Amino acid sequence: MPRGRFISLEGGEGVGKSTQARRLAAALQRRGLDVVLTREPGGSEGAEAIRGLLLSGAADRWTIRSEALLFAAARADHVARTIRPALEAGQWVICDRFLDSSRAYQGVGGVLADADILALHDVGSEGLLPDRTLLLRLPLGESSARASLRDEGEADRIGGRETMFHRAVAEAFERFADAEPARFHRIDADGTPEDVEARLCAALADWLV
Numbered sequence: 001m002p003r004g005r006f007i008s009l010e011g012g013e014g015v016g017k018s019t020q021a022r023r024l025a026a027a028l029q030r031r032g033l034d035v036v037l038t039r040e041p042g043g044s045e046g047a048e049a050i051r052g053l054l055l056s057g058a059a060d061r062w063t064i065r066s067e068a069l070l071f072a073a074a075r076a077d078h079v080a081r082t083i084r085p086a087l088e089a090g091q092w093v094i095c096d097r098f099l100d101s102s103r104a105y106q107g108v109g110g111v112l113a114d115a116d117i118l119a120l121h122d123v124g125s126e127g128l129l130p131d132r133t134l135l136l137r138l139p140l141g142e143s144s145a146r147a148s149l150r151d152e153g154e155a156d157r158i159g160g161r162e163t164m165f166h167r168a169v170a171e172a173f174e175r176f177a178d179a180e181p182a183r184f185h186r187i188d189a190d191g192t193p194e195d196v197e198a199r200l201c202a203a204l205a206d207w208l209v
């Protein structure tokens, strides 16, 4: 059985990752592929429980270090119980956020270096990386407008951080894409959901022949 493909969707709040993860999963299923759609934080029973701890409560509920460890612990469970078994069974895994979100969100404060977050990932998840990362990009004003319309002003503990934080996160994703052009594909997330889905499928075209 050949190993499946591992695709992550990344980007800031409200760019359309969850919408497109669902659409991409359906598009690949229509092509006859066996697809697992999952998300982070979450994607396994334990990781979903950690998601609740991470995304609710006061802004200062966790320090940057404890937050990074919790994300890495959630990811370790998700990788061991959901992602690796699916890939080994030949399934395609579409993951709504993965390691690069930790590098961007927990890495921008200046407390943890990128190497620290990668080290946690090595310990927790044996360094598993996506085969391809689709980075959805939208001007910050448009993505935050989409997110606040969706959340009706009730953002979660991390989504509700100030604009400067989210700008730094978006810039971090750009740096990661510059550094790893073979893994990252930049996707324009403007336009209708149909337009964006077509761009995602085009970014996988070499696998879909």
Ligand SMILES: Nc1ncnc2c1ncn2[C@@H]1O[C@H](COP(=O)(O)OP(=O)(O)OP(=O)(O)O)[C@@H](O)[C@H]1O
Pocket: 011, 012, 013, 014, 015, 016, 017, 018, 019, 020, 146, 147, 149, 150, 159, 189, 190, 191, 192, 193, 194, 196
């Ligand atoms: N192409 C689009 N055009 C207009 N609205 C969109 C588009 N794609 C998604 N939306 C809407 O924008 C909002 C945010 O989309 P979605 O939840 O998919 O983003 P996300 O990147 O997963 O956000 P977050 O990381 O904050 O969870 C939703 O209300 C969704 O219906």
Ligand SMILES: Cc1cn([C@H]2C[C@H](O)[C@@H](COP(=O)(O)O)O2)c(=O)[nH]c1=O
Pocket: 013, 039, 040, 041, 055, 071, 097, 098, 099, 100, 101, 102, 103, 105, 106, 158, 159
């Ligand atoms: C995986 C991951 C996520 N985050 C942040 C990013 C978002 O603010 C939330 C997840 O919410 P979503 O609606 O499911 O996108 O968590 C993070 O800070 N670090 C991570 O590793």
